[in-house]
Amino acid sequence: MTTTEKHIDPKLVAILEQVSDPEIPVLSIMDMGVVRSAVIENDVVKVQITPTYSGCPAMDVIGDDIKKALKEAGYNSEVELILAPAWTTDWITLRGRKALEDYGIAAPLDSEADKSVLLEGKRLVKCPQCGSTNTKLVSQFGSTACKAQFKCDDCQEPFDYFKCLK
Amino acid sequence: MKNENLYKYILGIADNSLILGQRMGELCGHGPSLETDIACTNISLDLFGQVRSFYQYAAKIAGDGKTEDDIAMLRKEREYVNVLLVEQPNTNFAYSIGRQFLFDVYHLLFLKELEKSKDLTLSAIATKSIKEVSYHQRFSSDWIKRLGDGTNESHQKIQSAIDDLWTYTDELFHQTGADKAMVKEGIGVNVTTLKDKYYHLVKNVLVESTLKTPESKYFQKGGKQGIHTEHLGYLLAELQYMQRAYPNMEW
């Protein structure tokens, strides 16, 4: 039950790629890695998604948006929220990380570096505006549950950092 | 109910987070700074998220048609089984932080044990929650240090909050009938085994914060049996208002 294999019907990929996280519109739910499976059974699409943070209010919206996108493509669907295996930021694709950076959100570091940044105040997060790592933690909690607030000490811009979750 | 002990056990876990989440949520727009305000509401949101998973599971076990919302919103005061600590009011910011800290240390120890539960749903919720609660504990511990090792006034305020809230800490380690039954089945956490570690961890942070560890041996209890302090009723009045005024309303 802890398999991280994804079973996504190739016919559904393009449809699901149109759905994005309502709080980070540049990031499709496929690149975010929240879709764990999508299969067609007796003309009904069954989708399993996993929440990023447990309190993430975006999950309900994402569920509705998936149903809507599939409906427009001619499918009825059921969306199920599954908890195990727990979502990790490792499931964000390379394309997803690039989209985050372009949007002004620093992508998650690996878990060791993340800890030293969030718990020990090390300066490792790269500013999405100027690329400097002379950045400091302002608060472990940001505009949404998945982000922390940072400030760049070179270009002085504040920015969000997507916290590593593992 | 077939799995009555499991049902009660889940409520025992989830009610703590619901009530604490509501308390932290009360600070929305009232935090001492924007960042802190956002942090408090983020903690609240994490706790509510965890609560939803627990109540959804409880509703499934009860199988009587009631939903997570019914469990959260429509019980009477005596039916909530949260510990007294989490319902204590936001007297001032030091109280809010002291309450959060004294619960976070317990919460993280508890979840790390719950992760080993034979019940796969409880284990999965615990895994997810541990990541979030680690941030909570970090946040509240940092504030304990900042206030304790801060100005004379902040030191005095956090010391008196810790002194006052101390009386509610022992209850965290009391076992209910449902607890004992679930421990026997390898599902529940034996909270009595967490006690020494808890007080050790708490003391370390207090020492680092130049604060005194209270020596009082007088402890309050009753929350786990539904006997609450006078504060819970007011909290529930606000929490339940919409569902009581407009039954079955949806967002």
Ligand SMILES: [Zn+2]
């Ligand atoms: Zn910069």
